[in-house]
Amino acid sequence: MNIVRNHILISIDAGTIMAGAKAVEDALIKELTKYGLDKEVSVLETGSLGITGRGVVLVVYPEGIYYANVTVRDVPELVEEHLLKGRPLKRLILTEAPKRTIVTKEKTGLLKEQPRIVLRNCGFINPENIDEYIAAGGYEAIAKALHGMTPEDVVNEVKASGLMGRGGAGFPTGLKWEFAIKTPGEEKFVICNADEGEPGTFKDRLILEGDPHKLIEGMLLAGYAIGAQTGFVYIRGEYGLSIERIEKAIADARTYGLLGKNILDSNFRFDIFVKKGAGAYICGEETALIESLEGKRGHPRNKPPFPINAGLWGKPTLVNNVETLANIPEIIKNGAEWYRGYGTDKCPGTKVYTILGHVQTPGLIEAEMGTTLKEIIFEYGGGIKDGKAFKGALIGGAAGAFISSEMLDVKMDFVNLREYAAALGSGAILVMNEDTDMVDMLKNVLHFFKHESCGHCVPCRLGTAKLVEIIDNIAVSKGKKEDLDSLLEITQAMKSASFCPLGQSVSLPVSSALKYFRDEFMARVS
């Protein structure tokens, strides 16, 4: 048997593929073979390492040294220096690489350690290899549930964990599951909402690309808990690599008997199917998603009845977000008590954020609930780029809130942010520096809503159009002071009268932008 002394994990996700990760991988293998090191050093593909915008990123174990911006031209030097002579190649080392606490204790950078629950395996295992997921403790939770827990036990464990839905609204997951288990029905469905359309959000994509089996296991547990036999993953059509990986993962799980009949020698049967979306933001709303799954226009439905009572084809249906489901296996495996050790009392666990805009190191991070915005931007994100000053941030995507520097010390979790009339939403944090034009930013957000309004109800259809008209005027300094009141009035009406969360949520960015950056708007109106 070969003893492998070094492992090189190379991040293969949409971003790094673009930067030429495949070519670097080939070059590495070629170069290692040239020195006869190919038996001693193994090159493995993995999901996102959580670092974006830094070209090809790879990490060499056991040292745990991260390299970024690696090109094919760097490969000979990298192999000769680090892998042949054992001298890490300083010029390519990424000093701000994230640390993780749960899986390893390596010290690779200056940043705070990240407690990783959801992203535990991302960037550590090969997402296309089911054996690696199993070796990392995968599918233990479903085995534990099937051979020692009743469906009620599973629901109670999730309830006790205090997990809240990570799709945006923060509804208690355990409660949703309890409704689902109590709803009578021969046939029930589990849907994974992977229609991630909130601008600035790509956490679900990286979970899908980095650890697809975790999602399958989460769906299996949900199916077992509520008594469903079929699951669907509704995924954005634009997410090519995610679709490929989840489809492969499903096929492998079927081969291993982890999907299908008599799973792990129990009476439980469950299977999962992938459905592609076709480019409509509204389909992230659960009832619109269900309509789309049924092959129709993605118009939201009346609630009640909620999907939990009458969802897909009128059957009881549980809809959960990717990140929510990815939390479940760890909760079942380690118990609710363990999970409550992370985050805050009211909002336990961690949250995956995408941090973007004018920061030094944009990327994907996982932080405990209750972490302050300041910590996220200045410690994880490395502060503001080019030595500029922080001006504001847009939190939670387009349907989120603008905040200013006075909010930097607010603890970020679903419950706490509500008190500040903001929302955690999808976990997108768009950071803006002092040069940013807030009127222009709000204009962009409102154009987005106008484009994505599905046209089903009047307040949203006409409201978004009118908002765009007004903001376009303000942006070219042709607005009046009263226009600012109109913006608030219209969004208020939309909040009360719109059919679904899309129209209702427009008030958040508008009112927050006007609250914190009113001066800038006043300067543009007469």
Next chain:
Amino acid sequence: MELEHACQCAQINEEELYPKLEELIEQHKGKPTELIMALHKAQNLFGYLPKKAQEIISERLNVPMSTVCGVISFYSFFSTVPKGRHSIRVCLGTACYVRGSQHTLERVEKELNIKVGGTTEDRRFSLDVVRCIGACGLAPAMLVDNDVYGRVKSTKIMDILKNYE
């Protein structure tokens, strides 16, 4: 996807593609709920959704033509007019916008002399905008067919596009 790029003479080749369409949608026959999947396949095949393809799908899946049209017009992914051989999609999501993607878009419009939603005369490129493709770390981002380009500088656009014939 290869088929899409292979056609030099759209009129003639389109006819030849219909048997292939029948083959692709065979598994969806009589299943109205699989309309969107069938439309995805047809659009991949033709590059857009010709009326005749819509009619075939309507009949085979047992979905009224009005519903087919309704679904196509609802989703931004589907198109009923022929598109260029390559699709350029510039991201105007908030993260890209704050990093200046509006300038990218204007530059593409100027260089190709087309507006958003338009196709160049030689049918080489179509231009559209998208709202977030999840490549925010690489903002401003642009998609050409299925290739993502990040940190797009206005001056580099033509260098990127010259790789697509």
